[in-house]
Amino acid sequence: MSDVVSGAVPTGPAGGTSADPPAEVTALYGGPATRRVRTRDLLAAKERGERWPMLTAYDQYTAAIFDQAGIPVLLVGDSAANNVFGHETTLPVTVEEMLSLVRAVVRATRHTLVVADLPFGSYEEGPTQALRTAVRFMKEGGCHAVKLEGGRRYAPQIEAITGAGIPVMAHVGFTPQREHVIGGYRVQGRGEAAEEVLADAQAVAGAGAFAVVLEMVPGEVAKRVTGALTIPTVGIGAGPDTDAQVLVWQDMAGLRTGRAPRFVKRYADLAGALTDATRRFADEVRAGEFPAAEHTF
Numbered sequence: 001m002s003d004v005v006s007g008a009v010p011t012g013p014a015g016g017t018s019a020d021p022p023a024e025v026t027a028l029y030g031g032p033a034t035r036r037v038r039t040r041d042l043l044a045a046k047e048r049g050e051r052w053p054m055l056t057a058y059d060q061y062t063a064a065i066f067d068q069a070g071i072p073v074l075l076v077g078d079s080a081a082n083n084v085f086g087h088e089t090t091l092p093v094t095v096e097e098m099l100s101l102v103r104a105v106v107r108a109t110r111h112t113l114v115v116a117d118l119p120f121g122s123y124e125e126g127p128t129q130a131l132r133t134a135v136r137f138m139k140e141g142g143c144h145a146v147k148l149e150g151g152r153r154y155a156p157q158i159e160a161i162t163g164a165g166i167p168v169m170a171h172v173g174f175t176p177q178r179e180h181v182i183g184g185y186r187v188q189g190r191g192e193a194a195e196e197v198l199a200d201a202q203a204v205a206g207a208g209a210f211a212v213v214l215e216m217v218p219g220e221v222a223k224r225v226t227g228a229l230t231i232p233t234v235g236i237g238a239g240p241d242t243d244a245q246v247l248v249w250q251d252m253a254g255l256r257t258g259r260a261p262r263f264v265k266r267y268a269d270l271a272g273a274l275t276d277a278t279r280r281f282a283d284e285v286r287a288g289e290f291p292a293a294e295h296t297f
């Protein structure tokens with residue numbers, strides 16, 4: 001095992017059974033052994049017809065919670081540009097910024113497979129640049145796989161990276177890094193364009209990708225692609241028939257405020273809870289109620 005994995009900071013609940021992987025995760029690799037989920041566990045899950053959840057993660061506490069809650073795959077998304085750094089698009093986030101977040105997520109987790117998104121500009125030039133960047137993410141980030149956006153045109157990059165022993169998750173359909181060419185946030189693969197999405201998915205699978213994200217494609221198209229491929233499909237805005245589902249965690253947990261895309265379901269109101277806690281803290285400070293005797297040395 002690598003230093004990064006064996007040296008993972010224990011971050012589970014104190015005194016708990018945090019060393020034991022959750023049942024949902026052991027089910028994926030069919031045994032009690034404490035080890036990380038591997039890409040072949042995800043292929044086997046597809047063969048068994050088992051669906052799995054994926055979330056983004058960008059920091060220690062949330063990553064540890066998702067790891068303990070049985071999320072088998074975490075993506076350190078380039079959506080950190082939006083959800084961590086506050087940019088309008090995903091384009092500005094850098095390799096260095098991504099690496100810091102990847103290291104935090106890897107240190108905080110024990111069971112999850114950690115996938116790092118290659119940011120805009122770090123792989124498009126060709127297979128050599130793509131492999132160089134992917135190697136940095138594996139060596140300096142300690143992640144277990146990388147992800148890149150693009151279909152047929154990026155098959156050479158995927159071949160080069162997987163050829164060096166680095167698992168690649170592909171991403172087709174709506175690819176946010178190309179939003180300026182696509183012309184905004186738009187569903188891809190409607191009508192005859194369905195064939196393009198299928199061809200892209202087949203090409204990235206043929207190039208060696210272990211899974212493929214399908215973003216904002218009609219449910220029927222995602223269903224067809226999922227049936228046509230032996231590798232798992234991971235849907236976001238792609239309907240219920242993909243092998244896996246991914247959401248940005250701040251969307252899933254209701255931390256992000258404002259209008260969310262239609263494909264988002266909020267499972268909590270963290271923005272409300274945090275606003276409430278913040279207001280009470282501020283009020284108590286102003287009223288001289290915090291700190292109380294028990295908080296004072």
Ligand SMILES: Nc1nc(=O)c2c([nH]1)NC[C@@H]1CN(c3ccc(C(=O)N[C@@H](CCC(=O)O)C(=O)O)cc3)CN21
Pocket residue numbers: 078079082083090176185186187248250251256260261262263
């Ligand atoms: N917080 C967050 N969630 C995401 O899902 C996400 C990010 N950030 N950052 C990177 C990309 C950008 N994504 C987006 C952003 C906006 C829409 C959106 O506004 N969609 C509209 C219009 C769809 C249409 O009309 O075709 C929607 O209502 O879903 C979709 C995906 C997905 N990714």
Ligand SMILES: CC(C)C(=O)C(=O)O
Pocket residue numbers: 056075076077078079080117171213236246247248
């Ligand atoms: C939404 C997922 C698939 C992603 O690419 C990201 O968060 O960056």
Ligand SMILES: [Mg+2]
Pocket residue numbers: 077078079117
């Ligand atoms: Mg991304």
